[in-house]
Amino acid sequence: MKRIKTRAWAALILAAALLFGTGVYVWRFAVNGRYWVGFSANESVYQNGALAVGVVTDRNGVVLADVKDGARVYADGAETRIACLHAVGDAAGNIGTGALSAFSDRLSGYSLFSGASGKGGSVTLSIDAELNRCAWEALSGRSGAVLVSNYETGEVLCMVSSPSYDPNVGFDAEDPAYEGVYLNRALSAVYTPGSVFKLLTIAAAIERVDDLYTRTFFCDGSREVNGHILTCSGVHGSQTIEQALANSCNCAFAELSLELGAKTLEQYADKLGFTRQHSLSGVYTAIGSIYAGEEGSAELAWSGIGQAADVICPAALLRYVSAIAGDGVLREPSLVLGESGGRTRLLSADTAEKIKAMMNYNVVSSYGEWRFPGLTKLCAKTGTAEVGDGTSHAWFAGFLDDPERPYAFVVVIEHGGGGLSAASPVANQVLQKLVEENNK
Amino acid sequence: MEQLVEYLLVGARWALPVLAVWVLARCVWSMLRERYEPEVWAWLEASDGSRAALRHWECILGRSKRCDIPVARDDVQSTHAVFVRSDKGRWTLYDLSGGKTSSGIRTDTGEGMELRDGETVQFGGQTMTFHDLSEAERAAEEERRSVPGTLLSQGGTLLLLSIFQVLLTLELVQVLSGEAQTQTALGFAFLILLEWCCYLLMRAFDRSGYELETVAFFLCSLGLAVSASSTPEDMPKQIVLLVAGVALYLILGLWLRNLRRSKAFRWPIAGTAIVFLILNVALGVRTNGAVNWLDIGPFRLQPSEFVKLAYIYVGATSLDRLYRRRNLFLFIGFSAAIVGALALIGDFGAALIFFVTFLVISFMRSGSFATVFLAVAGAGLAGFLVLTVKPYVAQRFAAWGHVWADPYGAGWQQTRALSAAASGGLTGVGAGQGWLHKVFAADTDMVFCLVSEELGLIVALCAVLAVAALAVFAVRSAARGRSSFYVIAACSAASMLVTQLALNVFGSTDILPFTGVTFPFVSKGGSSLISCWGLLAFLKAADTRQNASFSVKLAARRRAGESGEDEVTSNK
Numbered sequence A: 001m002k003r004i005k006t007r008a009w010a011a012l013i014l015a016a017a018l019l020f021g022t023g024v025y026v027w028r029f030a031v032n033g034r035y036w037v038g039f040s041a042n043e044s045v046y047q048n049g050a051l052a053v054g055v056v057t058d059r060n061g062v063v064l065a066d067v068k069d070g071a072r073v074y075a076d077g078a079e080t081r082i083a084c085l086h087a088v089g090d091a092a093g094n095i096g097t098g099a100l101s102a103f104s105d106r107l108s109g110y111s112l113f114s115g116a117s118g119k120g121g122s123v124t125l126s127i128d129a130e131l132n133r134c135a136w137e138a139l140s141g142r143s144g145a146v147l148v149s150n151y152e153t154g155e156v157l158c159m160v161s162s163p164s165y166d167p168n169v170g171f172d173a174e175d176p177a178y179e180g181v182y183l184n185r186a187l188s189a190v191y192t193p194g195s196v197f198k199l200l201t202i203a204a205a206i207e208r209v210d211d212l213y214t215r216t217f218f219c220d221g222s223r224e225v226n227g228h229i230l231t232c233s234g235v236h237g238s239q240t241i242e243q244a245l246a247n248s249c250n251c252a253f254a255e256l257s258l259e260l261g262a263k264t265l266e267q268y269a270d271k272l273g274f275t276r277q278h279s280l281s282g283v284y285t286a287i288g289s290i291y292a293g294e295e296g297s298a299e300l301a302w303s304g305i306g307q308a309a310d311v312i313c314p315a316a317l318l319r320y321v322s323a324i325a326g327d328g329v330l331r332e333p334s335l336v337l338g339e340s341g342g343r344t345r346l347l348s349a350d351t352a353e354k355i356k357a358m359m360n361y362n363v364v365s366s367y368g369e370w371r372f373p374g375l376t377k378l379c380a381k382t383g384t385a386e387v388g389d390g391t392s393h394a395w396f397a398g399f400l401d402d403p404e405r406p407y408a409f410v411v412v413i414e415h416g417g418g419g420l421s422a423a424s425p426v427a428n429q430v431l432q433k434l435v436e437e438n439n440k
Numbered sequence B: 001m002e003q004l005v006e007y008l009l010v011g012a013r014w015a016l017p018v019l020a021v022w023v024l025a026r027c028v029w030s031m032l033r034e035r036y037e038p039e040v041w042a043w044l045e046a047s048d049g050s051r052a053a054l055r056h057w058e059c060i061l062g063r064s065k066r067c068d069i070p071v072a073r074d075d076v077q078s079t080h081a082v083f084v085r086s087d088k089g090r091w092t093l094y095d096l097s098g099g100k101t102s103s104g105i106r107t108d109t110g111e112g113m114e115l116r117d118g119e120t121v122q123f124g125g126q127t128m129t130f131h132d133l134s135e136a137e138r139a140a141e142e143e144r145r146s147v148p149g150t151l152l153s154q155g156g157t158l159l160l161l162s163i164f165q166v167l168l169t170l171e172l173v174q175v176l177s178g179e180a181q182t183q184t185a186l187g188f189a190f191l192i193l194l195e196w197c198c199y200l201l202m203r204a205f206d207r208s209g210y211e212l213e214t215v216a217f218f219l220c221s222l223g224l225a226v227s228a229s230s231t232p233e234d235m236p237k238q239i240v241l242l243v244a245g246v247a248l249y250l251i252l253g254l255w256l257r258n259l260r261r262s263k264a265f266r267w268p269i270a271g272t273a274i275v276f277l278i279l280n281v282a283l284g285v286r287t288n289g290a291v292n293w294l295d296i297g298p299f300r301l302q303p304s305e306f307v308k309l310a311y312i313y314v315g316a317t318s319l320d321r322l323y324r325r326r327n328l329f330l331f332i333g334f335s336a337a338i339v340g341a342l343a344l345i346g347d348f349g350a351a352l353i354f355f356v357t358f359l360v361i362s363f364m365r366s367g368s369f370a371t372v373f374l375a376v377a378g379a380g381l382a383g384f385l386v387l388t389v390k391p392y393v394a395q396r397f398a399a400w401g402h403v404w405a406d407p408y409g410a411g412w413q414q415t416r417a418l419s420a421a422a423s424g425g426l427t428g429v430g431a432g433q434g435w436l437h438k439v440f441a442a443d444t445d446m447v448f449c450l451v452s453e454e455l456g457l458i459v460a461l462c463a464v465l466a467v468a469a470l471a472v473f474a475v476r477s478a479a480r481g482r483s484s485f486y487v488i489a490a491c492s493a494a495s496m497l498v499t500q501l502a503l504n505v506f507g508s509t510d511i512l513p514f515t516g517v518t519f520p521f522v523s524k525g526g527s528s529l530i531s532c533w534g535l536l537a538f539l540k541a542a543d544t545r546q547n548a549s550f551s552v553k554l555a556a557r558r559r560a561g562e563s564g565e566d567e568v569t570s571n572k
Ligand SMILES: [Zn+2]
Pocket: A219, A220, A221, A232, A233, A234, A235, A236, A237, A247, A248, A249, A250, A251, A252
């Protein structure tokens, strides 16, 4: 009997396996429960696949999405609904980055303790619906994205993606104007950066090129690299590095790119977050990619000026300009009011200071402060990204170097033309609105 | 009044998990903290005057230290002889050494030699005298042992369980309406009545152990709640099945009291089981890929559930037969026949349960890891064949671990189960207020998540722990087991329950592939419920705590029976 008694432990091994498996389940339950609840077949919080509970408001308490009599209702005013569509999302969950999908766990009122009680929760977004409306108007139907954030707190104040539609009306799926309408271009799209990419190249140059500030960059309108002709936007002659950036001189930046090398550029793109995925309050951004080609090649020269195969996500650029504004330290952007992201150092304080000075010099010497009345200490960079079909994406990114008005912004307009002519007025319009509200 | 009901309902949300934990803790505490004292049945005295106790009804003598009576002599074999005590108190000595025990035991036939008090037997060069316990010694021995229930009142635990059930009923009645409301209330009233009747019956028979039954009734009340929320119209049927289960439990428990009779019926039962399965293969009704139902008149039976009982019964054996190869080969043949039949039927989950139980039984019988590994390797190949032949099984394996990748296809059931379970949180959305019960097979295959949704994770975990506690109880009882028949039966029955539970819980929560087996006592389904009560009887029969189990004869009455010619059965 002694032997049989000992062998009875076999049954205990099974019981131990049962307890172990149960432990695994409980752990998963605790960690993943919030995501399980957000499954659209969960009738505790969804009806016919649409989230049937939860309120979404903007930072001022304007209700952007609510439930009345079991049905989802949106903000009052078609303009507001359209401008906030991508931030709020749609009931059917087609806009995966919208609050109704991305924050379904909070909206379901989920807590580990009481599950999804059925009454639902609420989410207060960091965006300002009025500002979104202003940005939507400024885009005036052109496709693209506008992002404005407070770089001190990380809160995204304005996030608009175009094309958009009124969720109360819907849209004509056959109409090519609505192509990719579910995509939040601010977070989920990548574009050729064009000259805004020079902000990255300049960071590498400041840290790696010893005689950067004493060198003279000569531009006669084009430059031959490895048998290819690289053209410039003008004939800039002899320039300092500040002037080269203000002129957005391709010749000067091709020279720097070739000198820095492909590895360095790719390394900086990674370090500065352009080729990484970022989370804004749990909403993930698209990942950019940089292909800097072989050492000494024309591809490398093009890559350093934001052309060739380079693509970046607008949100990644917002992070970068926020870091420059914050003396090299970035407050990670967030979409939910009061939930500040962590701090990340992207640049040394010295490098950030130098880039900041140059970006301000861009505005003062090249773009013209008269374009941005009242926006003192504006630091910015334009981009006109050739996309191969003869058109260009227009970019304008930067920030106000003003502790009273710590705003960072990125504007991109698809096939919009010149950065200064097309994108900067949109940024100006939104910033003016923001400053005006600030002054109240 | 309205207000009062509302307060009660809010209270019930909290009270249910608290009561469930409390009931379970009391049962576990009582089962595991109660003293399990060794018994002494006879003595062996060596020529030098040293005495060794025979502490079980079956004891092995041999050179090995792992023998019950180790004899450190080179001329004694490692497993030399077995002492076996019958229900009537007669001792028989069987030789396993191949003729090296003197006194003329015929080893080839397997017949033993009857031992009488004071008889002398020679093992190798060692002479030993057998002393049966005298009447006075036996009485003193029993006086010394403590009766369970002294640590915690069993009636108190049952009272707590009843409060749990009343609150559960209250919650359900609030949600249900019309006939379903009445039937649910009546169903639970009947359940409470049944458990108290059983309790009083046990007390009337001077039996004090009631933890196993309390655990089973706890699980059954969850089952009834599941039934009330998914198919309230089946409530009366569910109650009838419950009564049938409890009846089987009592009958099987009483039957197992008599070891000799139990052993004698092993092969007839095996034959019946095989016939059942052959009928199933020939006449089965196809449901979801598996043909595991048999329609007999108005009843729909799942033969594999009853074969489980037969399998435990046949797999258990006493020590005198344990060492005979023929016995083991017959058992292996029987196992192969069952698993083969289940493979033909296409009931992959049941085949897996039998296979794991086979491993436990064969390990307990042989103690050989080599045999077990061989069996695992063989089954691995067979499983591979099944996967290649049965596409729906392969599909379930493919979805395993990736259910969220295909929530509208292969992961349909698991994703819904997980989502509902998470919605319940720790305390549940309330009995009868979930939505998972609308999903196909939620009240059987995904019942763990259904309980988790409606009553909360805490109660669902209590249900899992309750079954795990049964396994621990079986192993603890094994330490003081009388016959290896009871010990093997209890451990393999517990293993079967645990395996079934693990496949159910982990299948629906995507920790294991989804095999679609039932949760013991909780899942809706008559055959399963009845067979679980049957399995519980095997556990009860191994409970040798003093006066604990109705399935073990009372000490005083046993003595009376032994003095007479015939055995006294439970005619009280
Ligand atoms: Zn130039």
